Amino acid sequence: MEITIIGAGNGGSAMAADLKIKGHHVSLLKTSSKGDLRHFTTIRSNNNTITLEEKNQSSSVQLDVVTTDISEALTPLTEVVIIFIPTTFHQDIIRRIVPFLRKKQIIMLQPGYLGTAFFLKYAHHLDLTIVEAESSPLDCRITKPGLVTVSFRNVCNPIGVYPVSNGPLVLEKLESFGYNFKLLKSVVESALHNPNLIVHTIGGIMSIPRIDYSNGEYWMYKEVFSPRVWNLVEQLDSEKMLVLEKLGFEPLSYLEACKIRNSPADSSESAKSIFDHYAQFDSIKGPLVSNSRYITEDVPQGLVLLESLGAYLGVETPICSSLITIAGSFLEIDYRLDSRSLDTLGEKYVLPLLNHTED
Structure with a gap:
């Protein structure tokens, strides 16, 4: 599956590596030039490689795309977009990516806090399916540039889906992620259970x-x-x-x-x-x-x-x-x-x- 992860911090980097290990085509997009850039520049300088460490074992994987260019990360082939940035910046990044989205894509917010409303405001014409997660499936931290350490994995990951009727489709589509997603009744539930x-x-x-x-x-x-x-x-x-x-x-x-x-x-x-x-x-x-x-x-x-x-x-x-x-x-x-x-x-x-x- 072609997946784009927006946000190259702790959660975004860990999920990018994890999904690449599971065989997906993964693009990682960094949206900000602020903060500590050593992790991102290390990934780029090491031929797009991230090392994922868990239970004293590590795996190094090469991501397919690592970029700061939205047009390079979001292509007509992108099936799932995962937004893994602080919720403070949801509105800004959603406005920026809308011109590059296409109809019927699945967009996952990790987490959501009712960010679905921003998609209804700026991208209602695209007939997107929005998924809001309660929390990240992986509890993790960047422990040094290029290395992400996972301390804990959720056993189950409840999600809200908009429109509600697309819930079964989302479960089927995301089954290969291996995160045991469970449907809630609404994105409102997932927002308040963050x-x-x-x-x-x-x-x-x-x-x-x-x-x-x-x-x-x-x-x-x-x-x-x-x-x-x-x-x-x-x-x-x-x-x-x-x-x-x-x-x-x-x-x-x-x-x-x-x-x-x-x-x-x-x-x-x-x-x-x-x-x-x-x-x-x-x-x-x-x-x-x-x-x-x-x-x-x-x-x-x-x-x-x-x-x-x-x-x-x-x-x-x-x-x-x-x-x-x-x-x-x-x-x-x-x-x-x-x-x-x-x-x-x-x-x-x-x-x-x-x-x-x-x-």
Whole structure:
């Protein structure tokens, strides 16, 4: 299958290598010239080669295309496009790639946060199928330029599909990815079950003093989620579940959604035990700076979206709103000004998703 992955960071690089190992034709597109370019330039200088390391074993693969040119990465032969960039930049990159997309392609957002609305706004004429993932199938980090280390693979990967009626087609088409995709009822479910909405935001905010003190020696998942902090997790999660229930979806908790992704279906282990095991043994180091994307992305793109949906539905979200304000106070930014909400996504494009009228 011809696959283009947009985003050459941790997740995009890992999935590009993984899908190439599985025999697909893979193009990797870097969309920004900002940040640390050593990883991308190393791949290019090594004849498009990425090394994927997992469980002390490594495989080096040569990608078919590695480029910064959209026209080179997206061709008439491209069947699936996977967008693996921070959700903060979804709108910009979607506007840029629309002229190079063709009808009937499958576009996957990793993750989504209702980014489907941007495609309805800018590419409604293309009859695309949009897939929103809850989270990346691979928990990974670039450990040195050209090398990506996978610490954990999801057992199951729930996805929402727009239009809903294309769900079976998507499952059939993506079966060769080997990620055990599971259909949800809507992209709305996948957006609100993005785990970063809960643990990145609370973990990132509550970690700020420890990050400032630790000088780079910090593991958020191992350290921050004490019983008192977990009270906050459960209260924010309750607000999310009230919004889901108001929309007519199953009010699945963060932990139960985590268990679906991270453990076999027949597991008798409690959801909290599965989370604790991941936190202690499989989680990655960091964040290492107070203004990490755990806050700068997931507060404006996730919490503000949840707050906006709550306001529209008449569901009170005091914990969510407080966290937005506290994060902004810590970092001296008003996260509601440049954010993802019903207004910024466009009610015209979001309301059909909320009202189950995608088709």
